[in-house]
Amino acid sequence: xxxxxxxxxxxxxxxxxxxxxxxxxxxxxxxxxxxxxxxxxxxxxxxxxxxxxxxxxxxxxxxxxxxxxxxxxxxxxxxxxxxxxxxxxxxxxxxxxxxxxxxxxxxxxxxxxxxxxxxxxxxxxxxxxxxxxxxxxxxxxxxxxxxxxxxxxxxxxxxxxxxxxxxxxxxxxxxxxxxxxxxxxxxxxxxxxxxxxxxxxxxxxxxxxxxxxxxxxxxxxxxxxxxxxxxxxxxxxxxxxxxxxxxxxxxxxxxxxxxxxxxxxxxxxxxxxxxxxxxxxxxxxxxxxxxxxxxxxxxxxxxxxxxxxxxxxxxxxxxxxxxxxxxxxxxxxxxxxxxxxxxxxxxxxxxxxxxxxxxxxxxxxxxxxxxxxxxxxxxxxxxxxxxxxxxxxxxxxxxxxxxxxxxxxxxxxxxxxxxxxxxxxxxxxxxxxxxxxxxxxxxxxxxxxxxxxxxxxxxxxxxxxxxxxxx
Numbered sequence: 001x002x003x004x005x006x007x008x009x010x011x012x013x014x015x016x017x018x019x020x021x022x023x024x025x026x027x028x029x030x031x032x033x034x035x036x037x038x039x040x041x042x043x044x045x046x047x048x049x050x051x052x053x054x055x056x057x058x059x060x061x062x063x064x065x066x067x068x069x070x071x072x073x074x075x076x077x078x079x080x081x082x083x084x085x086x087x088x089x090x091x092x093x094x095x096x097x098x099x100x101x102x103x104x105x106x107x108x109x110x111x112x113x114x115x116x117x118x119x120x121x122x123x124x125x126x127x128x129x130x131x132x133x134x135x136x137x138x139x140x141x142x143x144x145x146x147x148x149x150x151x152x153x154x155x156x157x158x159x160x161x162x163x164x165x166x167x168x169x170x171x172x173x174x175x176x177x178x179x180x181x182x183x184x185x186x187x188x189x190x191x192x193x194x195x196x197x198x199x200x201x202x203x204x205x206x207x208x209x210x211x212x213x214x215x216x217x218x219x220x221x222x223x224x225x226x227x228x229x230x231x232x233x234x235x236x237x238x239x240x241x242x243x244x245x246x247x248x249x250x251x252x253x254x255x256x257x258x259x260x261x262x263x264x265x266x267x268x269x270x271x272x273x274x275x276x277x278x279x280x281x282x283x284x285x286x287x288x289x290x291x292x293x294x295x296x297x298x299x300x301x302x303x304x305x306x307x308x309x310x311x312x313x314x315x316x317x318x319x320x321x322x323x324x325x326x327x328x329x330x331x332x333x334x335x336x337x338x339x340x341x342x343x344x345x346x347x348x349x350x351x352x353x354x355x356x357x358x359x360x361x362x363x364x365x366x367x368x369x370x371x372x373x374x375x376x377x378x379x380x381x382x383x384x385x386x387x388x389x390x391x392x393x394x395x396x397x398x399x400x401x402x403x404x405x406x407x408x409x410x411x412x413x414x415x416x417x418x419x420x421x422x423x424x425x426x427x428x429x430x431x432x433x434x435x436x437x438x439x440x441x442x443x444x445x446x447x448x449x450x451x452x453x454x455x456x457x458x459x460x461x462x463x464x465x466x467x468x469x470x471x
Contacts, residue, residue: 144183145172146200147212152184154216158252168217213254218263221250223272226264231273237261350454355405357452358442360390365449370405374444375417387447395419395445403436409462411436411453419445 148171155165162184166177175183186193204212218226225247229235240260244251251260271278350357358365365372365385376396377386387393387400397417404412412433413421420427421434422443428434436442438453 143173143175144197146197146204147208148172148175149183149187149197150201150204150209150212151215152180153187154213156184158217158219164217170215210254213252214256214259216252216254219252222252222255223263223267225250226260226267227272227274229264229273231268231276235261235264240264350452350457352457354454355457356403356411356454358385358403359450359452360447362391363389367403367405372403373399373401374403375400387444390447390449393445393447396447400444405461407461407465409458409465411451413442 151169151171152165155169156162159165159168162181163177166175166180187197188194225243229239229243237257240257243260244255244257267273268276353368354366355370356367358367372384374385374387375381375383375398376388376393377383378398381398383399387396397419400415400417400419401421402414402416404414406412413423413428413436414433415421415428415430418430420429422428422441423434423436424441426434436451436453438451438455440451442449442451
């Protein structure tokens, strides 16, 4: 044999030796797996889940993001293949994470190609989700409260009559007789509604349950026992408490002596006691109520009854008002001064009948006669110019002064009060007179006025006076 053939032989022997060794190792590993499976223990792979964080460069950030997206896509495909193969992960494998479980199922999946399952329609998935939800009766739960259900049950147990329950029980809503019947039959025969109603009633507060039980209707047996109490007697709470002790089985468990007394008084009011007799209905044309009276009334036969007292009072009031109007009409020519409120856009101070104006800060007094009186008006004393309209006049006399117009066209003021009157700063004492000119300032007890003269009208008066004097 030459050297080349010898080398080939040696390499073949070495390869067979390594193959035999690998076969021996695989057989040993298979024996170890079989023994571990027989003992029920699977050796776990030791791996560290810690991740050492360090700063990455820009190119590494891009590569890591691309790698994460690729691994997520592979993991999702692995999960789908594993689910199609029919193998389900164990509880220990679920805890390891989605990536490890996907790799495990891909390695165990058969090599035969599996056709992809068709994607379900979106409407189908929604329908499946809706079917998994528990059935809810929202309509009944919305209107019928747990308190209403408990009231209905207690009332039916007391009366055994749904019509009486509908008429006598006050629910949270106004239910019709048909609704009450349907609810009662639903509580009896519908398992879903009855289960939900029982759960809701168990969650009620004890105080709410006690309040509902106190409103339970009275049964016929209870009313029969209460009717035996005489109407002429005056029973006390002890009487009804003794009645409860003597008949504990007949009365409802939530009955109290006070409740029995109130119901007994109601029965007495409607003549339902044993010693009471119902009065027969009156015969004839006797009116029983207001509606019957309205039916009997004939509007055409109604007479307008006159009330003489009312007519007399109205006539007296009419006479009084007419008398006051007549007095005012008679006093029109006596009015010498008109009082007007002063505003920003006031009317002209003079007209054809105004001789002068005593103008203040709040009001103005128009002088339309040759003589006017100044002062403070009271109930007993009426004057021409009431200075209290301008401001505080409690220091002013009732008749403080008099302003007169002479024939020659001159105005004079005479002080007849206790306090002095200042004309342009000069005092005019009691019993004194002073001539008033145009734009004179008149001050009376800290109230200031400006005296304005109608020069045109005064000129006419002086002209007429001058014509009369020569004659």
